[in-house]
Amino acid sequence: MSAATIVSLPDQSTARIPRMNFMSKEKGLLSWLLTGDHKRIAMLYLVSITFFFFIGGALAGLIRLELLTPQSDLMATDTYNKVFSMHGIIMIFFFLVPSVPATIGNFLMPIMIGAKDLALPKINLLSWYLYMAAGILGLYAMATGGVDTGWTFTTPLSTHYLNTNVITTGLAIFIAGFSSIFTGLNFIVTIHKMRCPGMTWFRLPLFVWSNYAASILMVLGTPVLAITLVLVVLERTAGIGVFDPAKGGDPLLFQHLFWFYSHPAVYIMILPGMGVISETVSTFSRKRVFGYTAVAFSSVAIAVFGFFVWAHHMFIMGISNYSMLVFSLLTMLVAVPSAIKIFNWAFTLYKGSITFETPMLYSFGFMGLFTIGGLTGVFLASSGTDIHLTETYFIVAHFHFVMVGGMLMAFLAGVHFWWPKMTGRMYPEKISQLAALVTFIGFNFTFFPQFILGTLGMPRRYATYPPEFQVLNVFSTAGATILGVGYLLPILYLTWSLKYGEIAGDNPWQATGLEWQIQSPPLTENFPAIPIMDHEAYDYEWLEGQKEKVASVG
């Protein structure tokens, strides 16, 4: 790794955190709990989703420990069912869906478009309270016996055959859904109505574009999940049989309604992450993102296509061959906008002045792992191979490459990238580079063997497996241990840096976004006066010009 760096920090002996900022403005717990400030709400979200991430992570640890041996020796098989169900539910609904939009997006999107706040601050706070209520209800359901339907609530399993806390968990997800609807709604309104003068649609940072696309999915998809869960709850309480074949109901209808949300939900999770990568790749190669317009539109294209591919989750559930054909084709089409992004990031790197700060390392991790995750998705989109591979560890590996290798890497890239802006202090560079590397290695050790296990035919969702699969499972569990270390490190050094980190100054990365032209941490109202955007996004020449101006005035 070269010593080259773009980091430029103020002189540490004289630098200090600005006395007036959004954190120092008011003190006391109530000033946080009743705040309307998007930055404070983002911080509340950041703490809460980290908490849920570690609960979900602990459950993942239990899963991997159980799978160390072919027998079920750590826990009984039905406990295992509950553990993987709760792992999925917590990670998806309480971590991945809100991860980037509700934390980084909440903090930065208004600043990036030159606004003082989101359009609806109270709704923003409400969304956090709904999230917390849902999270606590979910934990309560887990503590009082858990749920073992898997995160998919497949009927009639969830409605007729299980005696676990399906209703409580269903309600928790219902409430979490509204939290996400309100975030999405707020984002769309803000992006439409709150842009500063001169901030045209094609001057928006790509992070804003991808959050916009994700918000469309949240607003249109989540209500369908909500009504589906209401139907499941009613079916369980009143036994009315709308999904029960014995009474003339159709379990496939549940699948259609559920995946109508839950497939777009995959893009709700990944799109904001892609936005982070656009920002970091541009900053750390000192170039405008190649094909800005194409990248912007590819986000919207993913959102639109995302609504027409849901039935690829149902290839083995008895849908007709014709719909298989159509959905298979449409699914493969999603690979096109995703590839546009990957290629454009690669071309951004081409002839750029690349430096390897931590956010960039995570971004490289994202690009490699997401590409593998995405390409294996094409295997699964072809109905023939899907019938062989679905419900095996191949699919587990596939979506963990996209969600953990992709989204979680992007989330960590974003947290490191904007940490100086959020807190005013730098994270320690060396150890965080190490953490990024450990995460990457641990991740591959954990999930690559699962591709092989899947092609060999090991089914998912069982606590036991034939002994010949043990070697690869031991690999996977060992990798998970490394991965766990990789995730614990940031928690430790980021907390440390809150007090001992170097003062970051306004623009440690020499980046172009509006958020880097204001103090860190920002003022409550973000800008001393509403800015006028007079240049394109990622315009490094403009930034140089600004510096010269300051030099000549100063």
Add this chain to the structure above:
Amino acid sequence: MSDSQVVVHGAAEGAHHEHLPYQRHHFETYAQQSDATNFAMWLFLLTEVMFFGGLFTAYLIYRNWYYPAFVQASHQLNIFWGTANTAVLISSSFTMAMAVWSAEVKKKSSLVLYLVITFILGLVFLGIKTIEYSEKIEKHHVPGFHYSLQSFVNPQSDPEVYKEYKDKPLPYDMARHTEIYFFLYFAMTGMHALHMIIGIAILGVMIFRARAGAYTTGHVTFVENFGLYWHFVDIIWIYLFPLLYLISRHQ
């Protein structure tokens, strides 16, 4: 780098905005504020469309599959009360529109009057709905709770409905699917009624605030947005009424 920031150009720094008292601090102008909140309301209604959309999808699929059962089950609905309720709801939309207009032209007493009428019409709707629901309970047509197929396997046991429609008995296998019809009936009208109840509760608060003069100062966004919600709930009913009551009347 020194402390000097890269200067962000201030938009019209000298121009001091004339802030209306009800303008929230993060908006530049009041027009921006009302624009944004209006837009948010439309988006929220879009999510509501998707929410009800799941139920409409289920209705269309099962109607297609179990057509005879859906036809006969819908004959059980009381067309008189259904029509009356449609009229009540449309009138309430009219009074709500008048309320918005009164707020815009700052007529406090007429605003309060129209809100009160809307409130009462909303209650009348729920009252009529209660009459209809209790009919279903009496006939054991509530799915999941001692549901009875008597009216469908033996239509003559239900003389009032039989007199009007002369339905032929359904075979047991088809007759039992009427339960799905009634489930959808209760789910859809129930969700709709829930939206009415929320609306009426908000109306109650609005009446008090309107009497205190909160909406006749020129700041009408709240009344306007509530009007949108009320009309939306009305429109849902405008779709439910033909789908549940009307389209199978002559079959």
